[in-house]
Amino acid sequence: MSGITAEGIVRWLRENNPAVGHVDPDANLLAEGIIDSFKFVGFLLHLESLLGRPIEREKVVPESFQSVNRILANFAGSA
Amino acid sequence: MPETRTASLAAALSERSRREFYNVYGAFDWSEPIPADAFWLPQGMLTTYGTSIHEAAGPGRLRELSKWETINLFSVFCVGEADLVREIVQRIHRPGLEPYFDYFTHFIDEENKHMWFFKQFCLAYAGKLYDFKKIGFGGEGMSHLDDFLAFMKVALFEEFGDLYNVAAIRDRAIPEPVRRIHRVHHNDEVGHILVGREIAAMLFRDHVSKLPPDNVARALKYLRGYLNWVLESAYNPQAYRDAGFADPYGMRLSLLGDAARKERHRSMAGEILSRYPSIFGEPSPAGDSHVRNHR
Numbered sequence: 001m002s003g004i005t006a007e008g009i010v011r012w013l014r015e016n017n018p019a020v021g022h023v024d025p026d027a028n029l030l031a032e033g034i035i036d037s038f039k040f041v042g043f044l045l046h047l048e049s050l051l052g053r054p055i056e057r058e059k060v061v062p063e064s065f066q067s068v069n070r071i072l073a074n075f076a077g078s079a
Numbered sequence: 080m081p082e083t084r085t086a087s088l089a090a091a092l093s094e095r096s097r098r099e100f101y102n103v104y105g106a107f108d109w110s111e112p113i114p115a116d117a118f119w120l121p122q123g124m125l126t127t128y129g130t131s132i133h134e135a136a137g138p139g140r141l142r143e144l145s146k147w148e149t150i151n152l153f154s155v156f157c158v159g160e161a162d163l164v165r166e167i168v169q170r171i172h173r174p175g176l177e178p179y180f181d182y183f184t185h186f187i188d189e190e191n192k193h194m195w196f197f198k199q200f201c202l203a204y205a206g207k208l209y210d211f212k213k214i215g216f217g218g219e220g221m222s223h224l225d226d227f228l229a230f231m232k233v234a235l236f237e238e239f240g241d242l243y244n245v246a247a248i249r250d251r252a253i254p255e256p257v258r259r260i261h262r263v264h265h266n267d268e269v270g271h272i273l274v275g276r277e278i279a280a281m282l283f284r285d286h287v288s289k290l291p292p293d294n295v296a297r298a299l300k301y302l303r304g305y306l307n308w309v310l311e312s313a314y315n316p317q318a319y320r321d322a323g324f325a326d327p328y329g330m331r332l333s334l335l336g337d338a339a340r341k342e343r344h345r346s347m348a349g350e351i352l353s354r355y356p357s358i359f360g361e362p363s364p365a366g367d368s369h370v371r372n373h374r
Contacts, residue, residue: 049328
């Protein structure tokens with residue numbers, strides 16, 4: 001079981017972007033500017049640390065990280 | 080739009096590139112050994128420098144780290160320079176940039192060589208490069224500033240790389256195969272950086288500075304974010320793991336949050352941005368932050 005949870009994702013987003021308030025689990029994180037391309041590397045490494053392994057390159061596409069729910073669906077059960 | 084001074088500099092550097100043209104495929108001997116007890120990077124350039132992690136690590140572990148952080152740095156260069164080449168290729172025939180066509184072709188040739196020799200070095204001395212995963216988010220909503228942002232990113236990335244070049248070249252304890260690659264890189268980058276500063280300043284003065292202040296502030300914030308992203312690329316958990324450190328992901332977070340490292344980042348960013356006074360303003364008296372000129 002991975003340590004990736006909705007609460008953990010939102011906590012990271014808030015810690016790394018003080019402007020982030022409530023995050024709808026289906027909100028588009030990229031389009032709404034909740035995370036930008038520069039912060040994304042840190043976010044990816046954070047997810048990898050929770051998973052305990054690198055995320056496969058083919059999964060590193062915008063669609064995989066579009067929302068909190070999409071991230072959970074793609075990675076939360078894959079440790 | 081092209082400025083005589085900038086175009087003249089680009090022409091002079093094109094002439095220099097022709098005069099100093101080299102065959103990269105015969106310029107290095109990848110069988111030349113690197114002594115096992117040598118540091119590959121000056122200790123001051125390691126991402127642990129100034130922290131308790133650095134103090135706690137023995138010399139052997141730090142030497143290993145210097146090897147893997149060099150491999151990381153050269154891997155970053157490979158990926159980053161591919162991005163730079165892409166930006167220049169997209170603009171090489173752009174109306175208004177005709178005076179720089181010759182220079183751009185040399186830039187592409189030289190960056191192509193850099194990618195080749197950095198990759199060959201990594202494969203010869205470490206058997207691998209590090210993989211960097213990133214995604215583009217489809218524009219940052221500043222398409223009207225594309226040219227300025229592109230040339231600034233090229234310039235900032237090259238300034239970052241050259242900080243390491245210069246530090247390694249100055250440190251005579253660094254093994255010759257490592258210093259040589261930094262020296263060759265530096266020799267080309269000096270020209271790219273000079274022209275990059277001029278083109279960026281020209282685009283800022285002629286276009287960006289005439290935009291509403293909010294747009295300018297947004298562009299500069301974006302570029303500061305880019306520079307921070309480049310600086311943070313030095314902190315690679317894969318390198319920490321290869322150097323034998325436990326909890327490499329936690330180590331990255333710990334280092335990025337360390338006061339000494341934050342100060343080092345401010346210093347490096349300040350040093351780089353101070354070379355663009357007409358864009359980022361003159362350095363503050365503290366020397367590490369910049370105040371925009373409002374003229």
